[in-house]
Amino acid sequence: MQMNSVAIxxxxxxxxSIGLAARRAGIKRIVGIGxxxxxxxxxxxxxxxxxxxxxxxxxxxxxxxxxLIVVCTPVGLIVxxxxxxxxHARPGTLFTDGGSTKRSIAEAxxxxxxxxxxxxxxxxxxxxxxxxxxxxxxELFEGRVAMIAPTKNSREEDVQRLAxxxxxxxxxxxxxxxxxxxxAMAATSHMPHAVAVALAASLSDEFKDLTGTGFGDTxxxxxxxxxxxxxxFLDNRQHVxxxxxNFVEELQRLAELIEDADATKLEKYLTxxxxxxxxxxS
Amino acid sequence: MQMNSVAIxxxxxxxxSIGLAARRAGIKRIVGIGxxxxxxxxxxxxxxxxxxxxxxxxxxxxxxxxxLIVVCTPVGLIVxxxxxxxxHARPGTLFTDGGSTKRSIAEAxxxxxxxxxxxxxxxxxxxxxxxxxxxxxxELFEGRVAMIAPTKNSREEDVQRLAxxxxxxxxxxxxxxxxxxxxAMAATSHMPHAVAVALAASLSDEFKDLTGTGFGDTxxxxxxxxxxxxxxFLDNRQHVxxxxxNFVEELQRLAELIEDADATKLEKYLTxxxxxxxxxxS
Numbered sequence: 001m002q003m004n005s006v007a008i009x010x011x012x013x014x015x016x017s018i019g020l021a022a023r024r025a026g027i028k029r030i031v032g033i034g035x036x037x038x039x040x041x042x043x044x045x046x047x048x049x050x051x052x053x054x055x056x057x058x059x060x061x062x063x064x065x066x067x068l069i070v071v072c073t074p075v076g077l078i079v080x081x082x083x084x085x086x087x088h089a090r091p092g093t094l095f096t097d098g099g100s101t102k103r104s105i106a107e108a109x110x111x112x113x114x115x116x117x118x119x120x121x122x123x124x125x126x127x128x129x130x131x132x133x134x135x136x137x138x139e140l141f142e143g144r145v146a147m148i149a150p151t152k153n154s155r156e157e158d159v160q161r162l163a164x165x166x167x168x169x170x171x172x173x174x175x176x177x178x179x180x181x182x183x184a185m186a187a188t189s190h191m192p193h194a195v196a197v198a199l200a201a202s203l204s205d206e207f208k209d210l211t212g213t214g215f216g217d218t219x220x221x222x223x224x225x226x227x228x229x230x231x232x233f234l235d236n237r238q239h240v241x242x243x244x245x246n247f248v249e250e251l252q253r254l255a256e257l258i259e260d261a262d263a264t265k266l267e268k269y270l271t272x273x274x275x276x277x278x279x280x281x282s
Numbered sequence: 283m284q285m286n287s288v289a290i291x292x293x294x295x296x297x298x299s300i301g302l303a304a305r306r307a308g309i310k311r312i313v314g315i316g317x318x319x320x321x322x323x324x325x326x327x328x329x330x331x332x333x334x335x336x337x338x339x340x341x342x343x344x345x346x347x348x349x350l351i352v353v354c355t356p357v358g359l360i361v362x363x364x365x366x367x368x369x370h371a372r373p374g375t376l377f378t379d380g381g382s383t384k385r386s387i388a389e390a391x392x393x394x395x396x397x398x399x400x401x402x403x404x405x406x407x408x409x410x411x412x413x414x415x416x417x418x419x420x421e422l423f424e425g426r427v428a429m430i431a432p433t434k435n436s437r438e439e440d441v442q443r444l445a446x447x448x449x450x451x452x453x454x455x456x457x458x459x460x461x462x463x464x465x466a467m468a469a470t471s472h473m474p475h476a477v478a479v480a481l482a483a484s485l486s487d488e489f490k491d492l493t494g495t496g497f498g499d500t501x502x503x504x505x506x507x508x509x510x511x512x513x514x515f516l517d518n519r520q521h522v523x524x525x526x527x528n529f530v531e532e533l534q535r536l537a538e539l540i541e542d543a544d545a546t547k548l549e550k551y552l553t554x555x556x557x558x559x560x561x562x563x564s
Contacts, residue, residue, distance in 0.1 A: 233540045
């Protein structure tokens with residue numbers, strides 16, 4: 001099960017942390033793949049990768065020994081990049097990704113890839129509003145959930161190899177169908193992101209010096225990368241739209257208790273929400 | 283301007299931090315006032331106060347030297363406690379509070395108090411979802427805004443003394459009319475709190491193991507004290523209701539861009555929100 005050589009496309013926060021965690025797990029060769037040689041050299045300097053492979057280099061030579069390729073680029077690029085790389089990959093290479101949506105990617109890559117390569121989607125529930133390899137950490141996946149989203153066409157051996165990889169990085173693996181993943185992420189990640197963004201957008205200039213830690217926490221996600229999130233929102237727009245509607249209904253129920261000055265029901269509501277929030281930890 | 287003796291009613295996170303910061307600022311005697319002697323002894327042990335005064339003790343004797351009394355109890359208790367304590371306070375004692383709403387408190391205490399005592403409201407924009415004196419820190423107010431909400435009847439000398447007190451604790455003082463304070467806090471604190479609470483409440487059991495740091499940040503405020511927040515929401519219910527309505531409109535604008543798959547406008551929106559959020563710092 002132990003792999004000797006993996007490649008990471010897009011060595012930023014997630015890709016770089018995968019590299020650091022994979023090295024710590026004993027994987028000897030970690031090929032960083034990207035467009036920008038300077039950025040890859042930064043990743044090499046930080047020990048997140050052991051080898052550099054620019055997309056303009058000879059890909060077949062660089063990928064000759066690679067058993068697993070993890071694509072950590074924005075959601076909108078993943079499908080095309082995997083199709084291109086498969087044409088140069090070692091026969092039978094397993095591909096996965098770290099994208100925040102899974103349905104459209106799984107649908108596009110579920111068929112046969114070049115060189116008998118196969119794809120099984122992943123999504124580690126880790127990350128932050130920070131970006132870039134200089135924020136990468138070997139512990140990023142420690143105790144976190146890594147979701148794997150096989151389809152009915154996925155081979156069990158590929159799913160098992162991929163699960164073993166994430167577990168070696170410290171993650172707890174959860175298997176989930178791609179569309180079910182997207183529905184869950186709409187509720188737990190994409191809608192909360194939209195909420196934080198709308199909250200930041202709602203801040204009027206007259207009040208901008210009067211925010212405290214509470215506004216900071218609740219709007220923190222709005223600092224995320226606009227291009228990356230535009231792609232996630234559009235790819236998962238139906239589930240995100242539904243989740244926002246559900247959330248608005250929930251918020252309006254709370255607003256009603258406040259405006260009706262219903263102290264008993266309001267305190268019950270706040271207590272129930274606190275219990276749910278406390279169960280998540282800090 | 284330097285004070286020798288202040289009292290703090292309710293020595294929890296905010297009251298305890300005021301005590302620690304006041305000691306660091308050189309104020310010699312800090313009387314902790316409360317119902318529960320054990321809790322006050324904990325505050326004494328943590329150096330947040332120098333003297334204990336239980337509400338069941340001889341208040342006049344305990345307050346004989348005190349120049350300023352800061353009431354840090356939940357919003358719904360502040361008015362009654364200040365009226366009661368004024369009857370036992372040294373003539374001319376200045377009262378303030380740390381409550382998250384200011385209009386109703388200022389209206390109730392704007393008239394003459396017993397013993398020629400006076401009230402000018404305060405609200406330091408510091409705190410967290412944590413509560414209790416064991417989380418108190420002398421640096422809590424460092425660089426934070428402390429709002430002071432005088433009315434047209436407030437004496438300039440009282441306002442200046444109070445401003446000097448908060449500045450000695452490290453805060454940056456902003457003067458604001460009480461109702462204007464409540465309108466601002468609805469937008470920057472109370473509505474975001476409601477948003478976090480509704481977000482926590484919206485989490486269905488099926489997804490509770492699939493949340494990441496993003497859901498955690500955006501819902502963190504929901505861990506706050508239900509009783510305290512019930513009082514804040516009800517006291518400021520008109521402004522909070524308006525702020526929630528404005529936020530829902532903002533969120534629905536964002537949802538529309540997502541559901542219409544308008545990539546250009548969506549990215550513009552996300553970029554604008556990021557710019558606003560980045561300007562606030564971490």
